[in-house]
Amino acid sequence: MSEIRKRAPHPNVLGWFTSAPAGELFLRVLVVGEIRQGVDRLARRDPAQAEVFEHWLTQLVAIYKDRIVPVTTEVAEAWDRLNVPDPVPVIDGLLAATALVHGWTLVTRNTADLASTGARLVD
Incomplete structure (x- = not known):
């Protein structure tokens, strides 16, 4: 989600996001936390900019309110299995585990840490 908020988001990410059916997009509660x-770190050095991001986060949570996905017991157990042997x-592992449990594709700019998980990834 942070990629689409950048001043100059990657064109492929922006193109994919704007073409995806909104009702088929979900937001992980872990992403909200990240x-x-x-926002809290930014507030320490740039309170005005932090307010802008605070407003964006509030809107994001409101838009996705029924599509914010929690970490369930099933996801936690899948995450555990992803950690053996390596x-x-x-957070990346929990995101991948969520995708695996639900049969979803994980859209991330961080494919390097997730390649070994078996989750379907889109960069």
């Missing part, structure tokens, strides 16, 4: 962390970064 964005929140970014660990995967926690």
Whole structure:
């Protein structure tokens, strides 16, 4: 989600996002947390810009309110299996596990950390 918020988002990402049916897009609760962390960090050095991102995050949560996906027990157990024998970064692994459990494609700019998970990825 942060890629589409950039001043100059990657054209392929923006093209994919604008062409995807909105009702088929989901937002992971972990992504909300990552964005929140970014807003809070930004507030320490640029409060005015943080307010802009705060507003964007509020809108994002409102738009996706019925399509924000939690970490369930099934996702947590799938994440555990992804970490054996080689660990995967926690949030990335949970995102991949969510995609695997639901049969979804994970859209991410960070395919390097997720290539070994078996999740369908779109960069």
